[in-house]
Amino acid sequence: MSSSxxxxxxxxxxxxxxxxxxxPVLNGIDLEVREGEVLGLVGASGAGKSTxxxxxxxxxxxxxxxxxxxxxxxxxxxxxxxxxxxNRELGFVFQFYHLISELSALGNTLLPAMVAPRPWTWxxxxxxxxxxxxxxxxxxxxxxRLSHLPAQLSGGERQRIAIARALLGNPSVVLCDEPTGNxxxxxxxxxxxxxxxxxxxxxxxxxxxxxxxxxVRRCHRVARLADGSLEAVYNPQQPPAS
Amino acid sequence: MRLPFGNPFSAALRLxxxxxxxVLLGFRxxxxxxxAWLSVLGFAVxxxxxxxxxxxxxxxxxxxxTSIRSSLSDLIVRYQPHEKGxxxxxxxxxxxxxxxxxxxxxEAISPRITWFALIAGVGINLRRLxxxxxxxxxxxxxxxxxxxxxxDEALFCQVIGIDFDxxxxxxxxxxxxxxxxxxxxxxxxxxxxxxxxxxxxxKRPADGALLPDQLLRRGEDGERNAxxxxxxxxxxxxxxxxxxxxxxxxxxxxxxxxxLLTSSPERLSSGAQGATLTQSYRSVVMTGTFRxxxxxxxxxxIFLDRRDMARNLLEIRKDPDGYFTELVLKAETxxxxxxxxxxxxxxxxxxxxxxxxxFPVSRWQxxxxxxxxxxxxxxxxxxxxxxxxxxxxxxxxxxTLWMLVTEKTRDxxxxxxxxxxxxxxxxxxxxxxxxxxxxxxxxxxxxxxxxVENIAAIETFLWEYFGFKMFDPTVYIFDHLxxxxxxxxxxxxxxxxxxxxxxxxxxxxxxxxxxHPVQALRYE
Numbered sequence: 001m002s003s004s005x006x007x008x009x010x011x012x013x014x015x016x017x018x019x020x021x022x023x024p025v026l027n028g029i030d031l032e033v034r035e036g037e038v039l040g041l042v043g044a045s046g047a048g049k050s051t052x053x054x055x056x057x058x059x060x061x062x063x064x065x066x067x068x069x070x071x072x073x074x075x076x077x078x079x080x081x082x083x084x085x086x087n088r089e090l091g092f093v094f095q096f097y098h099l100i101s102e103l104s105a106l107g108n109t110l111l112p113a114m115v116a117p118r119p120w121t122w123x124x125x126x127x128x129x130x131x132x133x134x135x136x137x138x139x140x141x142x143x144x145r146l147s148h149l150p151a152q153l154s155g156g157e158r159q160r161i162a163i164a165r166a167l168l169g170n171p172s173v174v175l176c177d178e179p180t181g182n183x184x185x186x187x188x189x190x191x192x193x194x195x196x197x198x199x200x201x202x203x204x205x206x207x208x209x210x211x212x213x214x215x216v217r218r219c220h221r222v223a224r225l226a227d228g229s230l231e232a233v234y235n236p237q238q239p240p241a242s
Numbered sequence: 243m244r245l246p247f248g249n250p251f252s253a254a255l256r257l258x259x260x261x262x263x264x265v266l267l268g269f270r271x272x273x274x275x276x277x278a279w280l281s282v283l284g285f286a287v288x289x290x291x292x293x294x295x296x297x298x299x300x301x302x303x304x305x306x307x308t309s310i311r312s313s314l315s316d317l318i319v320r321y322q323p324h325e326k327g328x329x330x331x332x333x334x335x336x337x338x339x340x341x342x343x344x345x346x347x348x349e350a351i352s353p354r355i356t357w358f359a360l361i362a363g364v365g366i367n368l369r370r371l372x373x374x375x376x377x378x379x380x381x382x383x384x385x386x387x388x389x390x391x392x393x394d395e396a397l398f399c400q401v402i403g404i405d406f407d408x409x410x411x412x413x414x415x416x417x418x419x420x421x422x423x424x425x426x427x428x429x430x431x432x433x434x435x436x437x438x439x440x441x442x443x444x445k446r447p448a449d450g451a452l453l454p455d456q457l458l459r460r461g462e463d464g465e466r467n468a469x470x471x472x473x474x475x476x477x478x479x480x481x482x483x484x485x486x487x488x489x490x491x492x493x494x495x496x497x498x499x500x501x502l503l504t505s506s507p508e509r510l511s512s513g514a515q516g517a518t519l520t521q522s523y524r525s526v527v528m529t530g531t532f533r534x535x536x537x538x539x540x541x542x543x544i545f546l547d548r549r550d551m552a553r554n555l556l557e558i559r560k561d562p563d564g565y566f567t568e569l570v571l572k573a574e575t576x577x578x579x580x581x582x583x584x585x586x587x588x589x590x591x592x593x594x595x596x597x598x599x600x601f602p603v604s605r606w607q608x609x610x611x612x613x614x615x616x617x618x619x620x621x622x623x624x625x626x627x628x629x630x631x632x633x634x635x636x637x638x639x640x641x642t643l644w645m646l647v648t649e650k651t652r653d654x655x656x657x658x659x660x661x662x663x664x665x666x667x668x669x670x671x672x673x674x675x676x677x678x679x680x681x682x683x684x685x686x687x688x689x690x691x692x693x694v695e696n697i698a699a700i701e702t703f704l705w706e707y708f709g710f711k712m713f714d715p716t717v718y719i720f721d722h723l724x725x726x727x728x729x730x731x732x733x734x735x736x737x738x739x740x741x742x743x744x745x746x747x748x749x750x751x752x753x754x755x756x757x758h759p760v761q762a763l764r765y766e
């Protein structure tokens with residue numbers, strides 16, 4: 001694990017407008033995500049964890065402050081550029097899997113690889129990408145489920161496909177929003193094991209929002225948010241007194 | 243100000259080339275939803291109807307133009323003597339004058355006599371094999387010269403005397419004799435002439451005479467001669483039907499006679515107390531039928547040999563061989579402007595070379611100008627009205643896409659997270675609109691062309707199995723339903739529909755692209 005920050009935010013503010021009243025959600029967050037680490041984001045409901053994750057994932061733009069990816073300010077880039085960065089540099093895993101119901105397991109996994117190329121370019125690289133996606137799904141234990149639609153799969157299997165989809169493009173950072181939140185205890189444990197195994201073997205950086213103590217305890221560092229502010233960043237083996 | 247899609251020119255360019263994910267998802271979203279197939283069906287039906295209707299209208303216009311042109315010839319020259327009662331101009335002099343005009347084919351200058359008559363009765367002769375092995379002819383009882391007239395059922399007809407050899411070059415009379423081959427129809431019975439090179443020949447090469455010998459003798463025993471004539475197939479059918487009403491139950495067939503009640507131009511003009519009509523009966527024996535495909539012509543016209551008609555029907559005493567009422571000409575020039583100039587030239591040449599007469603010249607377009615313009619106008623109006631079908635199909639597609647945007651809101655968020663830009667989301671829903679339209683257009687085009695190509699078979703099928711009369715030849719001027727798809731019209735239909743589909747998919751696509759990714763991901 002390197003100590004250089006791959007993703008960082010400086011003085012990050014976000015507020016939404018309810019009617020005419022601005023409602024602050026994040027109040028000046030400064031945070032670094034180091035390359036190869038698993039960073040946990042914890043906090044009570046409404047603390048701003050998901051909002052921070054969306055801002056780090058370039059799905060939303062901050063009201064103030066900046067997000068840096070490999071030292072470059074990416075939050076001020078245009079929509080097209082941010083979309084391209086999301087496609088190349090970031091991966092997402094959501095609590096409710098968010099798979100496309102019309103596509104098979106293999107189709108869902110391949111989708112990020114199909115976003116950039118035109119159809120005729122895709123025909124040239126299709127074979128290579130399919131082989132990679134197959135290998136990834138096989139590694140995640142889904143070799144027999146390649147042609148199945150999401151509706152034909154269990155929750156754990158769907159989340160594995162979501163993980164495979166996030167990993168296909170070898171992203172710099174994978175952002176996970178409560179990846180075990182919709183799974184039973186045993187399946188949740190399997191998914192946790194899988195994420196840490198990938199981190200160990202490939203050095204993939206993870207930012208994980210979770211309420212699951214078992215998961216949080218295994219993270220390398222944990223950032224705790226309270227009322228839109230960063231309360232503490234600590235080693236989960238030595239948690240600060242709350 | 244930063245535009246949501248970046249540089250508008252590069253955005254427009256990118257919009258034309260969707261990504262692989264857009265094509266895949268667009269196709270999957272469409273093919274997995276029955277409501278999208280309903281939209282496809284809407285476009286398919288719209289395109290099909292437009293192609294069929296415009297093809298039928300196009301067929302009508304072309305058929306009418308061809309029919310009018312070929313039956314009337316390119317130019318029709320009539321004459322008016324400056325002195326009342328003067329004989330017709332010298333045919334040889336007229337021919338010679340016309341031969342000087344290079345655009346006129348000298349072989350296709352044909353004199354005609356157009357006259358009118360009533361069909362007063364029918365004579366049906368039956369040829370039977372007698373016990374002695376020879377053929378004998380018998381006349382069917384009741385089939386007399388005035389059998390129709392006595393029942394007030396005389397039929398009007400137009401008698402046209404032609405010089406077949408030259409007329410076939412100037413008009414479509416030669417083609418009309420083969421009409422039974424070119425326009426097969428269940429509506430009438432055709433009786434092809436025995437000799438296509440000599441339609442007025444009453445001898446059949448295979449089995450001899452069409453008529454009893456005494457009817458074929460000319461100018462002997464003071465008997466009236468039966469003139470060989472070719473009847474319009476619909477006229478023959480009318481005679482058959484009238485004969486039935488007159489209790490004559492034998493078929494009116496090739497070799498049967500009709501008696502014409504008429505007068506003559508000489509009798510009209512030489513009446514002692516001005517124009518008095520002296521009627522006379524003349525017999526015409528049917529050597530066969532013709533079909534131009536134009537019902538109006540095929541139900542009224544009898545073709546006779548011009549010289550025979552002048553001598554025996556009109557009883558022209560002075561130079562009957564040179565008697566004519568009009569000339570039909572074939573011109574090399576076909577376009578509207580040149581033919582107008584040519585008509586003027588013909589008139590001036592004739593009036594200079596053949597003094598004492600004026601020569602009004604009309605073109606085939608002039609003869610039926612109102613009819614041609616009306617049909618062309620109807621075609622355009624029909625296409626315009628039918629475009630509303632595309633409007634309905636477009637609204638149908640708009641509704642489908644609008645619903646899909648709502649249904650797929652979360653997918654918009656997922657795709658955004660995967661790196662699809664707003665332009666990509668816009669492109670996805672536009673692509674779906676394009677897919678719906680293209681599939682509909684392909685299906686509609688195939689269906690439409692199949693119907694256009696097989697419209698006669700479909701019409702016959704509907705008639706035979708369901709008794710549904712899709713096309714009534716007695717109402718229209720044709721005896722068949724013409725349909726001809728025109729490449730330019732079909733292209734306009736397909737391109738207009740395609741452009742309309744882009745307009746109809748734009749609003750749902752913009753709505754989808756405007757969705758915020760985070761809100762879309764949280765959509766329940």
